[in-house]
Amino acid sequence: xxxxxxxxxxxxxxxxxxxxxxxxxxxxxxxxxxxxxxxxxxxxxxxxxxxxxxxxxxxxxxxxxxxxxxxxxxxxxxxxxxxxxxxxxxxxxxxxxxxxxxxxxxxxxxxxxxxxxxxxxxxxxxxxxxxxxxxxxxxxxxxxxxxxxxxxxxxxxxxxxxxxxxxxxxxxxxxxxxxxxxxxxxxxxxxxxxxxxxxxxxxxxxxxxxxxxxxxxxxxxxxxxxxxxxxxxxxxxxxxxxxxxxxxxxxxxxxxxxxxxxxxxxxxxxxxxxxxxxxxxxxxxxxxxxxxxxxxxxxxxxxxxxxxxxxxxxxxxxxxxxxxxxxxxxxxxxxxxxxxxxxxxxxxxxxxxxxxxxxxxxxxxxx
Numbered sequence: 001x002x003x004x005x006x007x008x009x010x011x012x013x014x015x016x017x018x019x020x021x022x023x024x025x026x027x028x029x030x031x032x033x034x035x036x037x038x039x040x041x042x043x044x045x046x047x048x049x050x051x052x053x054x055x056x057x058x059x060x061x062x063x064x065x066x067x068x069x070x071x072x073x074x075x076x077x078x079x080x081x082x083x084x085x086x087x088x089x090x091x092x093x094x095x096x097x098x099x100x101x102x103x104x105x106x107x108x109x110x111x112x113x114x115x116x117x118x119x120x121x122x123x124x125x126x127x128x129x130x131x132x133x134x135x136x137x138x139x140x141x142x143x144x145x146x147x148x149x150x151x152x153x154x155x156x157x158x159x160x161x162x163x164x165x166x167x168x169x170x171x172x173x174x175x176x177x178x179x180x181x182x183x184x185x186x187x188x189x190x191x192x193x194x195x196x197x198x199x200x201x202x203x204x205x206x207x208x209x210x211x212x213x214x215x216x217x218x219x220x221x222x223x224x225x226x227x228x229x230x231x232x233x234x235x236x237x238x239x240x241x242x243x244x245x246x247x248x249x250x251x252x253x254x255x256x257x258x259x260x261x262x263x264x265x266x267x268x269x270x271x272x273x274x275x276x277x278x279x280x281x282x283x284x285x286x287x288x289x290x291x292x293x294x295x296x297x298x299x300x301x302x303x304x305x306x307x308x309x310x311x312x313x314x315x316x317x318x319x320x321x322x323x324x325x326x327x328x329x330x331x332x333x334x335x336x337x338x339x340x341x342x343x344x345x346x347x348x349x350x351x352x353x354x355x356x357x358x359x360x361x362x363x364x365x366x367x
Contacts, residue, residue: 026077027084034085038092041137041165041266043111044085048358050078086114093118095126095138099217101239107170107262108139110363127156130265138162143261144172147194153263154313157354158283158323163269164355167279167327170363172258174199175237177220177245180229186248191219191234199234202252208232220245263355270356279308280332281355284348285315285323293324296347303340305330323350332356 037044057074061067092115096104100119108117118135120126129135141150142157157164174195178186189196189203190211196203203210213219219233224243232248233239240247282300286292300307309327314320331337332353344351 027081030081030084031088033081034088037085038089038136039266040268040270041264042270043166044082044089044114053078089114092116092137093135095120095129095135097121097123097126097140098215099221101217101220101236101242102215103170103172103217103236103260104139104141104262105217106236106238107168107260107363110170111139111166111168111262111264112137123150123152123156127153127160127162127265130162130267131160133267137165137264137266139262139264141260142167142263144194145257145259145261146172146198146255149311151313154311154325155316157263157265157281158313158315158325158352160265162265162267162354164263164281164357165266165268165270166264166357166361167355168262168264168361168363169259170262171256172198172253172260173236173251174216174234174253175240175247176232176249176252177235177240177243178223178229178232178248179227179245180248181246182229183248185229186232187230189232189234190222192216195219195234198254198258199252201254217242261360278329278331279355279357279359280328280330280337280353281357282326282328282332283323283350283352283354284344285321285350287347287349292347296324296344299343299347300326300328300340303336303343305337305340 034044036042054071054074057071058067061070092112094108094112094115094117096102096108096117097120098104105117105119108115115136118129120129123140126138126140130138140153142153143149174191176183176186176189180186186206186208188209188211190213191199192215193212195216196210196212213222216233216235217239220235220239220243223231223233224245233245234252237247237250239245284296286296297307297310306329307326308329309325311325312322313325315323332341333356341351341353
């Protein structure tokens with residue numbers, strides 16, 4: 001019996017030595033993954049990839065009695081890998097537009113939990129910080145379900161050199177923030193004009209005056225600095241923590257259907273193999289000939305691509321000329337995608353694929 005135990009422990013020892021060597025190989029590869037994600041503006045956590053790894057793990061051990069333990073081992077290795085990646089990318093810098101506590105910063109923190117978010121006073125400054133190399137990527141809003149497209153960011157995407165590597169949606173939940181504990185003290189609320197509009201019914205029901213400011217985060221900052229108990233801000237819960245304000249009421253939006261779509265802009269583009277959840281952003285200008293726009297749209301559908309969004313914006317440098325923005329399902333780098341691009345060249349003066357990304361990701365606190 002003693003010999004059997006000794007033999008078993010010797011096997012375990014030799015196996016552990018092999019595992020240690022394989023572990024070093026695995027973590028070296030993980031380091032490469034972390035570097036790639038930093039360069040391309042991708043988050044550490046990738047739910048779809050983890051699901052694929054676990055699915056493969058479940059099929060690799062035929063013995064059901066120990067198979068479940070192997071899956072647990074793989075899960076623990078992925079958790080260690082993520083922690084290592086977070087540690088490696090602690091120096092990552094993510095640009096956003098607005099005051100500390102702005103919704104863009106909240107989105108940036110959800111996407112890049114390990115990064116430092118850097119505030120810029122304009123969309124242009126945030127975008128150009130990545131072009132200059134001051135930041136690794138930028139998180140900027142491109143559309144709000146209530147207010148529509150964010151035109152200045154779309155213009156930057158059209159004229160600039162950066163690539164979109166991910167699109168994320170963040171529910172916009174407004175709260176009433178103040179320095180007082182008593183909601184009856186409030187006489188005036190301040191916030192961004194859109195936030196005031198989105199909480200109009202609530203504000204009218206209280207009979208309060210309103211003052212518009214540049215952003216919800218700036219409203220919270222002003223309330224914190226002035227310390228006037230009669231003035232409250234409409235802003236996010238996270239902003240209350242940033243500026244030390246009390247939340248007098250939660251979720252005061254007139255409608256719960258208020259979501260902002262944020263894009264991650266990076267210097268490097270990603271080239272993914274075709275998957276069912278691939279998407280890309282295409283921007284183009286149609287030739288100044290009869291029917292060129294209709295023909296361009298027809299080309300996209302002819303090659304089997306589904307356009308989910310199509311918008312037009314004026315080209316600032318050329319009066320009465322327009323560019324078109326479309327989000328398309330599929331892989332622009334596939335054979336059919338390249339054929340589609342080549343065919344579009346006959347109808348379009350400018351063609352830019354500015355983003356190749358996986359499916360839309362909803363940002364939630366539990367992510």
